[in-house]
Amino acid sequence: MADLHTVNKSPFDKNSLEQAIRFSTAGSAILLIEDGVYGATKGTVAEDMVKGAMGDKKVFALKSDLMARAIKEDRVIDGVEIVDYAGFVDLVEANDKVQAWL
Amino acid sequence: MSDIKKFMYLNRRAPYGTIYAWESLEVVLIGAAFDQEVSLMFTDDGVYQLIKGSDTSESDMKNFMPTYRTLGDYGCRHMYVDKASLEARGLTQDDLIEVAWEDFETEEEVDNIVEVVDAEQVATLLAESEVVFSF
Amino acid sequence: MKLAVQVNEGPYQHQATDSAYHFTKAALEKGHEVFRVFFYHDGVNNGTRLTTPPQDDRNIVNRWVELAEKYDLDLVLCVAAAQRRGLVDDGEAERNGKDATNIAPQFRISGLGQLIEAAIQSDRLVVFGD
Numbered sequence: 001m002a003d004l005h006t007v008n009k010s011p012f013d014k015n016s017l018e019q020a021i022r023f024s025t026a027g028s029a030i031l032l033i034e035d036g037v038y039g040a041t042k043g044t045v046a047e048d049m050v051k052g053a054m055g056d057k058k059v060f061a062l063k064s065d066l067m068a069r070a071i072k073e074d075r076v077i078d079g080v081e082i083v084d085y086a087g088f089v090d091l092v093e094a095n096d097k098v099q100a101w102l
Numbered sequence: 103m104s105d106i107k108k109f110m111y112l113n114r115r116a117p118y119g120t121i122y123a124w125e126s127l128e129v130v131l132i133g134a135a136f137d138q139e140v141s142l143m144f145t146d147d148g149v150y151q152l153i154k155g156s157d158t159s160e161s162d163m164k165n166f167m168p169t170y171r172t173l174g175d176y177g178c179r180h181m182y183v184d185k186a187s188l189e190a191r192g193l194t195q196d197d198l199i200e201v202a203w204e205d206f207e208t209e210e211e212v213d214n215i216v217e218v219v220d221a222e223q224v225a226t227l228l229a230e231s232e233v234v235f236s237f
Numbered sequence: 238m239k240l241a242v243q244v245n246e247g248p249y250q251h252q253a254t255d256s257a258y259h260f261t262k263a264a265l266e267k268g269h270e271v272f273r274v275f276f277y278h279d280g281v282n283n284g285t286r287l288t289t290p291p292q293d294d295r296n297i298v299n300r301w302v303e304l305a306e307k308y309d310l311d312l313v314l315c316v317a318a319a320q321r322r323g324l325v326d327d328g329e330a331e332r333n334g335k336d337a338t339n340i341a342p343q344f345r346i347s348g349l350g351q352l353i354e355a356a357i358q359s360d361r362l363v364v365f366g367d
Contacts (some may be wrong), residue, residue: 003229008365010252019145022221026231033198034252064259085263092361093238093269099112099228100236101256102245107357122245127276128317132349136357233356236364237245237278 002027004095008034008102011046016101021049024099026056029091032081040068040080041071054079062088109138110231113148117166118158123151124166126237131169134176141180142173143227145187152183152198152216168200174203174215181216184224241355242274245366247282248297249290254283257365258300265308272354273311274301275342278366281314281324287342298341305343307359313345315349 005024009016020030022027030053032040039046040061042046061076063084076082081089092098110131117123133140144152152169158165173181181201188194200214219227227232242261246253276283288298288332305312316323320333325342340346356362 006363008256015146023225023228025146028229033256047192051126085259086267088260089264089267089269092240092264092363097232097234098361098363099234100366102236102364102366105357121278125318129349129352133353135350136353137354138357180365181320233362234360235243236354236366 002095003027004091004098005026005030006100007032007036007039007096008100010038010067011036011044011049012038017046018049020099020101021053021057024057027093029058029060029061031062031088031091032080033065033088035069036066037061037071039071040066040076042075050077050080060087060091061072106178107138107232108230109133109159110228110234111140111142112228112234112236113142113144114146115237116143116147116150117156118161118163123148124164124237126235127166127169128171129235129237130178131176134178137177137214140176140178141182141227143182143224145184145224147187149183149187149191151197152181153193154197154199171199171201171234174201174212176189179203182224182227183216183218185218185220188218200220238264238361239270241272241352241359241362242281243352243362243364243366244274244276244280245278245343245364247279250279253365253367254280254297254365255295255364258297258304260363260365261310265304265310271308271310271357273313273351275352275355276312276314276344277318277352279318279350280366281319281322284312284314284324284341284344284346284362285339287339294367295346302341302343310343314340314344314346315352316346316348319346321332 005020011017115122156167203212244257
């Protein structure tokens with residue numbers, strides 16, 4: 001059972017990313033969109049949490065939202081995969097269902 | 103694909119401050135007509151939706167708290183509350199309303215379908231659902 | 238794959254509706270079926286034809302309309318949410334005695350059951366909100 005969890009909040013604003021990680025099972029995918037992509041950046045207080053999640057989950061970030069927020073690829077945590085909207089659709093298809101952590 | 107799906111309504115917001123809690127409750131009420139397998143999950147500030155003793159007489163807002171008590175009659179079988187979210191807010195199950203459930207055909211009764219669950223159970227319950235509604 | 242999309246926020250106020258649009262468009266372009274886009278909460282504001290965004294900005298309402306025209310998309314505004322927020326079509330105007338309508342073409346107003354039905358009929362429900 002693998003699910004896609006979308007997170008659209010900055011981890012510095014609301015605990016949506018934290019909860020998505022806590023309440024998702026091993027093998028799940030977490031996709032950061034909108035302000036959620038701030039959680040994909042290196043050197044923040046959320047970095048360890050994201051890296052910890054990558055032990056048994058995959059973390060993705062939406063390219064257009066990274067670009068709009070001036071987060072260049074070299075500032076993205078190693079292992080976080082960057083996807084476009086077509087990739088977002090593929091993730092939805094590849095997983096059993098989608099849960100939005102608003 | 104079966105006609106009956108496992109629906110989970112994920113509630114993470116406090117009532118009154120925004121309309122999300124009330125309008126998501128409306129979905130649960132309308133959704134009852136579709137005879138799906140329905141559960142509700144309350145985490146984060148969503149646990150405040152089930153608190154006893156709300157009085158909106160002076161705020162002139164619609165008090166929809168009594169509606170939660172009727173959810174058992176609307177085909178809702180489980181109302182789960184995340185233990186950590188409850189504890190973080192200084193609350194226990196005693197602070198929450200009770201919701202009774204009865205199967206009118208089999209006369210099976212449950213006094214209270216509000217159940218406090220730990221993080222692992224939350225994750226399992228969400229994973230076992232087929233559709234998760236977020237508001 | 239058959240998809241249902243739920244949009245909880247209004248245009249311009251929140252990026253949720255942009256995300257929903259780009260996601261829906263990408264899914265359609267990849268050949269997936271979008272069973273319905275259901276607009277709830279302030280999301281119903283996506284369906285007003287009276288919006289006039291500045292010329293140098295995207296026209297969010299028209300974007301939905303054009304996508305619906307191209308792919309025969311079902312764009313549904315929740316009736317309860319629409320009534321609260323003043324989104325009106327001919328039927329609603331007549332029922333509730335309103336002197337105007339403001340619904341954009343391609344959108345229709347219907348009940349919450351349409352969301353439940355979409356969730357049952359579709360392989361995936363994808364929610365965009367605040």
